[in-house]
Amino acid sequence: MQLIKPDRVILVTGACGQIGTELVRALRERYGRPCVIATDIFPERTSFFEDGLYMFLDVMDGSAIRKIICERGVTHIYHLAAILSANGEQNPKDAWEINMNGLLNILEAAKNNHVQQIFWPSSIAVFGPASTKNYCPQDALPDPATVYGISKLAGEYWCRYYHDQYGLDVRSLRYPGLISHSAKAGGGTTDYAVEIFHKAISDGTYECFLRENTNLPMMYMKDAVRAAIELMEASLEKVSKVNSYNVAGMSFTPLELASEINTYVNNFKITYKPDHRQRIADGWPYFIDDRQARADWGWMPQYNMFTMTRDMMAKLRKNR
Numbered sequence: 001m002q003l004i005k006p007d008r009v010i011l012v013t014g015a016c017g018q019i020g021t022e023l024v025r026a027l028r029e030r031y032g033r034p035c036v037i038a039t040d041i042f043p044e045r046t047s048f049f050e051d052g053l054y055m056f057l058d059v060m061d062g063s064a065i066r067k068i069i070c071e072r073g074v075t076h077i078y079h080l081a082a083i084l085s086a087n088g089e090q091n092p093k094d095a096w097e098i099n100m101n102g103l104l105n106i107l108e109a110a111k112n113n114h115v116q117q118i119f120w121p122s123s124i125a126v127f128g129p130a131s132t133k134n135y136c137p138q139d140a141l142p143d144p145a146t147v148y149g150i151s152k153l154a155g156e157y158w159c160r161y162y163h164d165q166y167g168l169d170v171r172s173l174r175y176p177g178l179i180s181h182s183a184k185a186g187g188g189t190t191d192y193a194v195e196i197f198h199k200a201i202s203d204g205t206y207e208c209f210l211r212e213n214t215n216l217p218m219m220y221m222k223d224a225v226r227a228a229i230e231l232m233e234a235s236l237e238k239v240s241k242v243n244s245y246n247v248a249g250m251s252f253t254p255l256e257l258a259s260e261i262n263t264y265v266n267n268f269k270i271t272y273k274p275d276h277r278q279r280i281a282d283g284w285p286y287f288i289d290d291r292q293a294r295a296d297w298g299w300m301p302q303y304n305m306f307t308m309t310r311d312m313m314a315k316l317r318k319n320r
């Protein structure tokens, strides 16, 4: 019997992280389980991906990336492996190496081995103190103040370089803080908006590492995963030559989120003890202007703070 070759083979790096755990599930639902290879640096965490292929892949190892692409016939890559903003500040050189060399290894292997498309997430961390704070435009002055933000900005330019010089179809979104119920947040400055739900349910209290009035852009993971897939499926002529698209979901402060959680958890108490992450948050925009993504490929968020909180509470309570 002749084997039917799938029309795409998708490689996901950093698949055990906050985005990867939900993205792999969504990609498998959409394109079929055998089409998606989940990879990360945890050899033992195969239970995450029992329904399909999981492999060890360190993105610092360029020859291992090439080997997987060639042996498996990879056509599409979602490159998620990275060190996030708060963790990056603890060890800036390592964060730079992983974020930058990891991306370059992926771009180089993709260019030389006929990979058709790459998705690479950038971040609102490309913006900083000198950037526009309110409705930060697509082409606002970037001013990254963390090694993470610097690596994201440089990454955006590397992606554009590989597109312009070698015709590589690399697509990118500047995600705000992402909120999900299925995985822990991975060492970022916006992590409070995930931790607060777990603590509200388990303890009825939460000590927040940001001040009560720190307004930041956020997005529910369901929207974030859908945005990545929609951007990748958009026809080429709809994707203008921006380095990475601003995308927005909602914006709120810890005080506003806590008061919404209060409607689900009686007597929920939040206290505030700002730490080193406050400085990072203070540099980021409050709101993101994502009109270009909406106009170009039809981006539209579906969750606001109220519907996201309702879904988070329901899912977390069910999981317990």
Ligand code: NAD
Pocket (backbone or CB within 6 Å): 013, 014, 015, 016, 017, 018, 019, 020, 039, 040, 041, 042, 057, 058, 059, 060, 079, 080, 081, 082, 083, 084, 098, 102, 121, 122, 123, 124, 174, 175, 176, 177, 178, 179, 184, 185, 186, 187, 188, 190
């Ligand atoms: P995460 O920290 O939860 O997951 C990252 C994964 O990368 C982890 O599972 C980790 O084990 C893996 N990893 C680290 N070093 C690696 C290496 N050398 N080789 C292979 N894998 C390695 O992060 P996330 O939240 O899932 O973020 C994924 C991507 O999305 C990152 O590029 C991040 O910058 C970007 N992003 C995330 C957010 C957010 O709020 N979560 C916002 C903006 C952008």
Ligand code: AKB
Pocket (backbone or CB within 6 Å): 084, 085, 086, 122, 123, 124, 125, 148, 175, 176, 177, 178, 187, 188, 189, 190, 191
């Ligand atoms: C972080 O806080 O580092 C991430 C991000 C906005 O990129 N959530």
